[in-house]
Amino acid sequence: MNFRDVELLSAYLDGQLNPSDSARLETRLSSNSQLRAVMDDLREARGLLRQLPARKAPRNFTLTRKMVGLKPPLPRTYSTFRFATVFAALLLFLTFAVNGFSSRPVSFMASAPAPAYGIGGGGETESLEAPAATEAPAAIEAPAQPSTDMQIAPTEMSPATENSARSAETPQAKTGEGELLDQNQAQVPNDAVVPIGWQVGLGIVIVVCGLAAFGLRQLAVRKWR
Amino acid sequence: MDESALITSAQHGDLDAFNTLVLHYQDAVFNTALRILGDDEQAADASQDAFISAFRSIASFRGGLFKAWLMRTVTNACYDELRRQKRRPTTPLEPDTKDGDEMDSPRWLADPGMSPEQIAEAYELEHAIQHCLDGLPVDFRIVLVMADIQGLDYSEVASSVRVPLGTIKSRLARARLRLRECLQDFWELLPAAFRLHEEANA
Numbered sequence: 001m002n003f004r005d006v007e008l009l010s011a012y013l014d015g016q017l018n019p020s021d022s023a024r025l026e027t028r029l030s031s032n033s034q035l036r037a038v039m040d041d042l043r044e045a046r047g048l049l050r051q052l053p054a055r056k057a058p059r060n061f062t063l064t065r066k067m068v069g070l071k072p073p074l075p076r077t078y079s080t081f082r083f084a085t086v087f088a089a090l091l092l093f094l095t096f097a098v099n100g101f102s103s104r105p106v107s108f109m110a111s112a113p114a115p116a117y118g119i120g121g122g123g124e125t126e127s128l129e130a131p132a133a134t135e136a137p138a139a140i141e142a143p144a145q146p147s148t149d150m151q152i153a154p155t156e157m158s159p160a161t162e163n164s165a166r167s168a169e170t171p172q173a174k175t176g177e178g179e180l181l182d183q184n185q186a187q188v189p190n191d192a193v194v195p196i197g198w199q200v201g202l203g204i205v206i207v208v209c210g211l212a213a214f215g216l217r218q219l220a221v222r223k224w225r
Numbered sequence: 226m227d228e229s230a231l232i233t234s235a236q237h238g239d240l241d242a243f244n245t246l247v248l249h250y251q252d253a254v255f256n257t258a259l260r261i262l263g264d265d266e267q268a269a270d271a272s273q274d275a276f277i278s279a280f281r282s283i284a285s286f287r288g289g290l291f292k293a294w295l296m297r298t299v300t301n302a303c304y305d306e307l308r309r310q311k312r313r314p315t316t317p318l319e320p321d322t323k324d325g326d327e328m329d330s331p332r333w334l335a336d337p338g339m340s341p342e343q344i345a346e347a348y349e350l351e352h353a354i355q356h357c358l359d360g361l362p363v364d365f366r367i368v369l370v371m372a373d374i375q376g377l378d379y380s381e382v383a384s385s386v387r388v389p390l391g392t393i394k395s396r397l398a399r400a401r402l403r404l405r406e407c408l409q410d411f412w413e414l415l416p417a418a419f420r421l422h423e424e425a426n427a
Contacts, residue, residue, distance in 0.1 A: 010398035
């Protein structure tokens with residue numbers, strides 16, 4: 001007897017052999033006591049397992065929606081409100097971006113005179129640079145003294161003239177700057193591409209639609225439970 | 226219970242329909258897990274995991290015997306549990322006796338309708354069979370539980386375990402023989418009919 005016989009006996013016990021194999025095995029069983037003993041052993045093992053008491057489940061294994069990660073069915077209006085909120089938020093962001101970009105040159109112009117205080121103001125620089133510019137062609141025409149002329153021009157102008165010019169012109173320049181700043185500040189709101197009213201409106205849309213979406217979701221969750 | 230209607234509803238996401246199936250099959254699923262794992266708590270955890278996994282993948286059920294499909298899910302959950310055990314071995318929490326020793330077979334779960342002797346015998350025999358089942362390789366154990374405890378036929382076991390029919394036949398024969406050999410050590414616990422046969426063989 002080999003393991004193939006044990007397999008045949010096990011399958012025979014379970015009625016899994018075809019009729020011809022069954023008949024052949026039955027013939028062998030009637031004449032072979034060793035085969036019969038193995039057959040009995042297999043039957044006993046199967047019988048003992050089948051006699052095992054079936055235990056009751058210690059608790060119910062029913063599932064909750066949370067366990068399986070099910071989400072409540074939300075109304076269609078929820079997605080509309082959610083979309084409106086997101087869209088309005090994007091638009092609001094865009095308006096800030098556009099206004100920011102459009103106001104940048106204005107603020108640059110407004111701040112331009114500010115550093116000019118240190119070197120004598122915007123108008124002053126023009127008057128200071130003018131002589132140097134006029135002397136430059138002369139320097140080209142007289143190549144014998146190019147460097148001296150070039151050096152003289154700024155040095156002649158810088159220490160004394162600059163200080164006196166600064167002391168003389170500062171009050172005027174300051175008053176001029178002040179006016180300029182006031183004008184620029186007054187112009188900023190006018191330069192905004194998107195009026196502030198639109199931004200406020202978008203903000204309201206975001207809040208209202210967001211709250212509506214949140215409320216609808218809470219309502220759906222409560223109903224679902 | 227119209228099983229196919231419940232399955233169809235569950236496939237469309239109806240959790241209540243699926244829970245009706247759970248209530249119907251939970252004892253079978255728990256017993257399968259218990260005989261494979263040999264521990265009540267682990268079996269309960271594996272059963273719960275199996276049902277969660279079954280609900281999530283019920284759309285893949287394409288007809289046939291639902292119980293066999295469910296058994297495949299619980300088998301997978303048991304394999305996962307056994308892998309977890311290997312990674313993090315644990316000590317079972319069993320009740321202590323008055324002397325402070327652990328009880329070998331927890332009789333605190335006994336059916337109150339049985340006499341103390343019956344309880345003792347039943348649990349001793351059950352304990353012996355479970356001990357022998359635990360000694361089998363897990364692949365053999367699963368086939369034995371499916372075929373002899375759950376009563377699935379060979380093709381259903383083959384589809385549950387996803388191995389060829391020939392392998393099922395071979396594993397089942399080997400597992401039965403090994404179980405019988407192991408149970409000879411618990412001769413005095415076996416029912417009278419088995420003992421008589423044992424004596425005749427001797």
